[in-house]
Amino acid sequence: MLIAFGYAGHRVWIFEGHASALTAGLEHAEILLLDSGMLPLLQNDWMSVAQRVMDPPRRVLIHRREPYALMPAIPAPTPQGWTYSEPDGEASYVNCLLTTLAKSGAGAAAKLVTAAPLPDLTGLTQDAAELEWIATLPFRYDQLDAGKAIELLTNRRSVWQRLKNEWLVKTMLITQGKQRTCQFSLRLDADKTKRVLSIRVL
Numbered sequence: 277m278l279i280a281f282g283y284a285g286h287r288v289w290i291f292e293g294h295a296s297a298l299t300a301g302l303e304h305a306e307i308l309l310l311d312s313g314m315l316p317l318l319q320n321d322w323m324s325v326a327q328r329v330m331d332p333p334r335r336v337l338i339h340r341r342e343p344y345a346l347m348p349a350i351p352a353p354t355p356q357g358w359t360y361s362e363p364d365g366e367a368s369y370v371n372c373l374l375t376t377l378a379k380s381g382a383g384a385a386a387k388l389v390t391a392a393p394l395p396d397l398t399g400l401t402q403d404a405a406e407l408e409w410i411a412t413l414p415f416r417y418d419q420l421d422a423g424k425a426i427e428l429l430t431n432r433r434s435v436w437q438r439l440k441n442e443w444l445v446k447t448m449l450i451t452q453g454k455q456r457t458c459q460f461s462l463r464l465d466a467d468k469t470k471r472v473l474s475i476r477v478l
Contacts, residue, residue: 277309277339277346278290278309281307281309286307289301289305292314293310293314293317293318293322295319298318298319298322298325299325299329302325302326302329302330303329303330304329304330304331305329305330305331306330306331306332306333306334306335307335307336307337308326308330308335308336308337309337309338309339309346310336310337310338310339310349311338311339311341312338312339312340312341312342313341315338320356320357321357322357323336323349323351323356323357323358324351324357327351335348335414336348336349336350336358337349338360346363347360347361347363348360348361348362348363348364348414349361350412350414352412361412361413361414362413362414363414364414364415364416365420366420366421366424366425366428367428368415369394369415369420369425370425370428370429372397372410372413372415373386373394373395373397373400373425373475374447374458374460374475375449376397376400376401376406376410377400377460377475377477378447378449378458378460378477379401379403379406379449379451380400380401380403380406380477381477382477382478383476383477384400384401384476384477385474385475385476385477386400386474386475387472387473387474387475388422388425388426388429388472388473388475389422389470389471389472389473390422390423390426390470390471390472391422391423391470392422392470393417393418393420393422394417394420394422394425396417397410397413397415398410398411423471426464426471426473429462429473429475430462430464430473432445441463441464441465442461442462442463442464443461443462444459444460444461444462444478445459445460445462446458446459446460447459447460458477459477459478460475460476460477460478461475461476461477461478462474462475
């Protein structure tokens with residue numbers, strides 16, 4: 277991963293993260309890549325230090341050793357001062373889109389159109405807690421591909437559902453330890469130039 281960053285033209289600094297060098301090592305950095313094995317050795321307020329001295333966009337990524345996964349981390353009002361965030365990309369966006377719609381309740385709807393920007397999740401809810409959660413998400417809407425998001429949702433259809441342009445999807449929504457079943461109506465309209473996927477909570 278570090279070689280890839282360097283090959284892409286980034287200037288890469290590698291250091292242990294000791295309190296005596298953390299501020300100097302992060303000053304004017306735009307991305308911090310942490311090894312999860314070093315987390316217990318960092319000072320308690322490392323995220324606060326990073327957000328204070330780094331330059332925008334101040335992205336923090338943690339390489340989790342066991343699953344070999346790169347996860348974004350964000351500041352949070354928790355005892356440790358940070359939490360893992362959703363990864364960027366169409367698959368994560370689709371998951372968050374369905375979650376936001378489900379929390380909004382029956383009648384909530386969204387429309388995805390190829391070659392058009394994906395709906396900003398902040399426009400799909402007025403709930404303050406939900407908006408606070410959405411603000412932590414890493415999505416760069418101008419870089420997400422609506423066509424890929426539509427494909428992810430339409431590929432979940434069964435063989436029989438693929439014969440129709442409208443179908444139902446059931447999911448399980450889990451919030452604060454409670455779970456409930458949610459049902460969505462999806463409709464796919466397509467012509468030679470674009471595909472339009474309409475989603476509505478039943």
